[in-house]
Each structure stands twice: as C-alpha cells, then as structure tokens.
Amino acid sequence: MSEKLEAMRLELRRGILILAVLTALRQEQYGYSLRKALQEVQIDIEEGTLYPLVRRLESYGLLNSRWSNEEGRKKRYYQTSTKGEEILEVLKSDWQQLNQSILNISEAV
Amino acid sequence: MNLFKDANPLEKYIREVKSYLPRNSREDIGEELRANFEEKIADMESAAGEPLNNDAVIELLSDYGHPVRVAAQYQGSGKSLIGPDFYPYYRIAVLSSLGISTAIILVLLGIDLLYSLDIGDVSRLWMFVNTYIYIIGIITGAFVITERVMEKSGYLVSWSPNNSAPPNQAVADAWGAIFAVCALVTWLVILNLVNMNHSLSVLFGNTGNPFHTFVYWLKITTVLLIPQYFYQIFNQVYNKSRLYLRIGTELLLLVGCITTLLVDTAELRTTYPDLPEGLFTMFNWIILAFMVAIFIEIYVFWRKLTTIEDSGDDSDSDSGKESEINTKTEKENGAASV
Incomplete structure (x- = not known):
C-alpha cells in the first residue's frame, strides 16, 4: 500500500508542479537555487524532473532566461515572463477552485 | 567496467x-x-x-x-508510435496473432515431419522468426495508419451513437472486425510460407499441384477481405454495396475451391510417389468443407441484402437508419471465410 500511496502522492504533486515553478520564478532564480527555494516550502522535486520542466516552460514562452557569469561559474537564470504571469493567474484560479471543491465535498459527506 | x-x-x-x-x-x-x-x-x-x-x-x-x-x-514524452487509446488493442492483436501463428506453424511442421513435404524454403527456426517479424510489422503498421487516419478525420471526437451500429452490438462488432483483421493478416503470413510461384498456371491449376492452386486463391481472397474488415472496424453497419462486395469475394473463393478440386494430380503423384493417398482425400474433404462454409456465408449475406432491399433502403451506413443492419453474425462469418 505504501508504494501505491507514494505513487498517488507523486501524481498529486506532479499536478501542481507548473504552478509552483511559475510562482517561485516570479523572483529570478537559477536551476539549483529554484530547487532549494521549493524545498524550503516543502515542495521536494527531483532535479531530473525540475530542470527539464523549467526548460520546457521556457520553450512555451512562460519563462525568460539569461546566462550569467558569477565568480567564474556560469549560471542560467529564469524568471516568469508576462505570458507566464497570465497563465499563472489562470492556474492559480483553477487551483483555488479545485481546493474549494474538495473542501465542499469533504463538508458534504 | x-x-x-x-x-x-x-x-x-x-x-x-x-x-x-x-x-x-x-x-x-x-x-x-x-x-x-x-x-x-x-x-x-x-x-x-x-x-x-x-x-x-x-x-x-x-x-x-x-x-x-x-x-x-x-x-519530453513526444508522440508514441501507438497511442494510449489503441495500445491495449494493439497488444491483444499482436499477442493473439503470434499465438495463432505459432499454433499453425507447429501444425505445419507436424505435417511436414509426418509426410516429408516441402512446405517452405526456410529453415524451421527462420519460419518462426520470419512469421513473427511479418506479423508484428504488419499489425504495427496497420495500427499506426489507423490511428493517424482516425486522428485526421476526427473519428473519435465526432463519434455519435447515431452513426454507428446499435450500442449493444457496436463494441462486439468492432472487436470482431479487429480480430478478423488480425486473423487474416496472420493467415496471409502463414500462406506466404508456402514456397510457390504466383502465375496464372498455378492459379488455374495447370501445374497439377492442387495445394499451390488452393493457397493462391486463398491469398487473393484474404487480400480482398482484409480491407473490408478493416473498414468494418470504423463502420459496423453494412449497406448494399458492401454486401455485394462481400458476396463477390466469397464467390471468388468458391471458384478457387472448384478450380482446386478439378486439378489433375496425376503428374504430382508421379513426381512424389511417396505422397499418401490419404493426404489427397483429406485435402479434398477440407475443400468440400470450405465450400459448405462459403455457401452458408453467401446465404447469410444474401439474407442481409434482401432485408435491405425489402425495406427499399440503400442509404449510406453513416445515416444510421433502422433498416440498415449490423453485422452481429460477423464473428462466425469471419471464421467461416478463412
């Protein structure tokens, strides 16, 4: 059961990943710092999932990116774009609606 | 390392x-x-x-x-060769076809061992390998094409119970058609194992080998039946032209059976004196059984045709009118035709 439970929790978390990433990247971050920022708020995403997702969102035009050279180390910074902000508002509204729906169901039974 | x-x-x-x-x-x-x-x-x-x-x-x-x-x-995930809608059917189609072909090859090898016949020009191992490669390749290709055609035509999106067979029959009939296509593809691959020429002499029995003549006619009718069943996956309601086409295909196979029975086997018996008489007798009985099955099938389809003619309706199957009949006897008909 614990394996199935873990799979269900993973699936549930996967559903809010984009929302979490777009929200966190309202402040400019690079891959590793984004992961740490998410970890701090208890959203633990595997790097192998997070980094490709960030690139995918960038390819959709939801994120802007730039390379930076700091102390001889290259870093790629990402930030939510204007289009990303618009999408984020829609997703947030959907998320709140879903949350409310679950609460309503819980209260009804 | x-x-x-x-x-x-x-x-x-x-x-x-x-x-x-x-x-x-x-x-x-x-x-x-x-x-x-x-x-x-x-x-x-x-x-x-x-x-x-x-x-x-x-x-x-x-x-x-x-x-x-x-x-x-x-x-990213990209587009898979067989999408999630079709994959369960694809899996069943491949597995059942491989199972059927394995059984048939084992029977053929058994006959080969008993009668020392030359049933193929490949080694026994390659007989299996070739068959499996053909079957997997053909079925995969068929599913890929079907899926792309359905996507382009919006078949799954625009589907409505009004333009299909009655709901209690539609699923069974579509399944029957999928099964028939797989069985016919497997059958065609098996028939191709027979080492023979594809000439008019063979087709009309002039070579004196009834086995080759019969296999040739079977191949022709199988090739004609595959698209008919393939179409039936998407449209399970027959109209007059489809019924005529089907009856025509059955008549063609009937001609093939009669031609095979009329082949003069004297030369073959001389060339292969070890061939037992029982083999020819058994073969003729199989042909006769085939002919009975074909007659039954023609009768069934003719009845369907008269039902449409009686109601005076020859509308296209997409209209979904009551006078059109579905193919509820398709499974047994399909079995008889091969």
Whole structure:
C-alpha cells in the first residue's frame, strides 16, 4: 500500500508542479537555487524532473532566461515572463477552485 | 567496467547525457546541467567543510539517474508510435496473432515431419522468426495508419451513437472486425510460407499441384477481405454495396475451391510417389468443407441484402437508419471465410 500511496502522492504533486515553478520564478532564480527555494516550502522535486520542466516552460514562452557569469561559474537564470504571469493567474484560479471543491465535498459527506 | 575510473566523473556524465540529446540543444543543456551540479557540489562541500572526493561525486551522479533517462526527460514524452487509446488493442492483436501463428506453424511442421513435404524454403527456426517479424510489422503498421487516419478525420471526437451500429452490438462488432483483421493478416503470413510461384498456371491449376492452386486463391481472397474488415472496424453497419462486395469475394473463393478440386494430380503423384493417398482425400474433404462454409456465408449475406432491399433502403451506413443492419453474425462469418 505504501508504494501505491507514494505513487498517488507523486501524481498529486506532479499536478501542481507548473504552478509552483511559475510562482517561485516570479523572483529570478537559477536551476539549483529554484530547487532549494521549493524545498524550503516543502515542495521536494527531483532535479531530473525540475530542470527539464523549467526548460520546457521556457520553450512555451512562460519563462525568460539569461546566462550569467558569477565568480567564474556560469549560471542560467529564469524568471516568469508576462505570458507566464497570465497563465499563472489562470492556474492559480483553477487551483483555488479545485481546493474549494474538495473542501465542499469533504463538508458534504 | 567502471565508467568513471580515470576521469572527472562529472565531465564523463555530462558528455554521456549530451550524446543522447538532439544536436541543436545538447551544448546548452550540458552547460546548464554542469552549472547546476557544480552549484550543488559547492553546496555539499561547504556543508562538509572539505572538498568532495570522486566517490561522493559518483554517488551523487548515480542518484541523479542514468544518462539515458536524464536525456529522455529533456526531450519530453513526444508522440508514441501507438497511442494510449489503441495500445491495449494493439497488444491483444499482436499477442493473439503470434499465438495463432505459432499454433499453425507447429501444425505445419507436424505435417511436414509426418509426410516429408516441402512446405517452405526456410529453415524451421527462420519460419518462426520470419512469421513473427511479418506479423508484428504488419499489425504495427496497420495500427499506426489507423490511428493517424482516425486522428485526421476526427473519428473519435465526432463519434455519435447515431452513426454507428446499435450500442449493444457496436463494441462486439468492432472487436470482431479487429480480430478478423488480425486473423487474416496472420493467415496471409502463414500462406506466404508456402514456397510457390504466383502465375496464372498455378492459379488455374495447370501445374497439377492442387495445394499451390488452393493457397493462391486463398491469398487473393484474404487480400480482398482484409480491407473490408478493416473498414468494418470504423463502420459496423453494412449497406448494399458492401454486401455485394462481400458476396463477390466469397464467390471468388468458391471458384478457387472448384478450380482446386478439378486439378489433375496425376503428374504430382508421379513426381512424389511417396505422397499418401490419404493426404489427397483429406485435402479434398477440407475443400468440400470450405465450400459448405462459403455457401452458408453467401446465404447469410444474401439474407442481409434482401432485408435491405425489402425495406427499399440503400442509404449510406453513416445515416444510421433502422433498416440498415449490423453485422452481429460477423464473428462466425469471419471464421467461416478463412
């Protein structure tokens, strides 16, 4: 059961990943710092999932990116774009609606 | 072999991930991956208060995952050859066809061993391998084409109970048609194992080999039946032209049976004196049984045709009118036709 439970929790978390990433990247971050920022708020995403997702969102035009050279180390910074902000508002509204729906169901039974 | 033995493990890892990525994005992704790893390693070193040794880096990379898997994540899921809607049917089609073909080949090999017949020009092992390759290839191709055609025509999206057979029959009939297509494809592959010429002489029995003549006629009718059943997967309601086409195909096979029965086997018996008489007798009985099955099938389809004619309706199947009949007897008909 614990394996199935873990799979269900993973699936549930996967559903809010984009929302979490777009929200966190309202402040400019690079891959590793984004992961740490998410970890701090208890959203633990595997790097192998997070980094490709960030690139995918960038390819959709939801994120802007730039390379930076700091102390001889290259870093790629990402930030939510204007289009990303618009999408984020829609997703947030959907998320709140879903949350409310679950609460309503819980209260009804 | 240890991949990381004498080199910088991180560089080797990045290089391997890059080798699985598309050329236009590999440098960029590799650079970013390296930056993220370096950042993480620096973080770990600062926490440990000492530089990370190679073993620790290797462990870190092992946790991150196999380069193939990492590269795959960057490339997204893409479009699979057989989509999720069709995959369960594809799996059943392949497995059942392989099962049927294995059984038939084993029977053929049994006959070959008993009568020492030349049933194929390939070794026994290759007989299996060739058959499996053909079957998997043909069924995969058929499913890929079907899926793309359905996608383009919007068949699944625009589907309505009004333009299909009655709901209690539609699923069964579509399944029957899928099964028939798979069975016919398998059958065609099996028939192709027979080592023979494809000439008019063989077709009309002038070569004196009734086995080859019969196989040739079977091949022709099988090729004609496959598209008919394939169409039936998407449209399970018969109209007059489809019924005429089907009856015509059955009549063609009937002609093939009669031609086979009329073949003069004297020359074959002279060439192969060891062939037992029982084999010819058994073969003739099989042909006669086939002819009975064909007559029954023609009768069934003729009845369907008269039902349409009586109601005076020859509308296209898409109209979904009550006078059109569905193919509820299709499974047994399909079985008889092959």
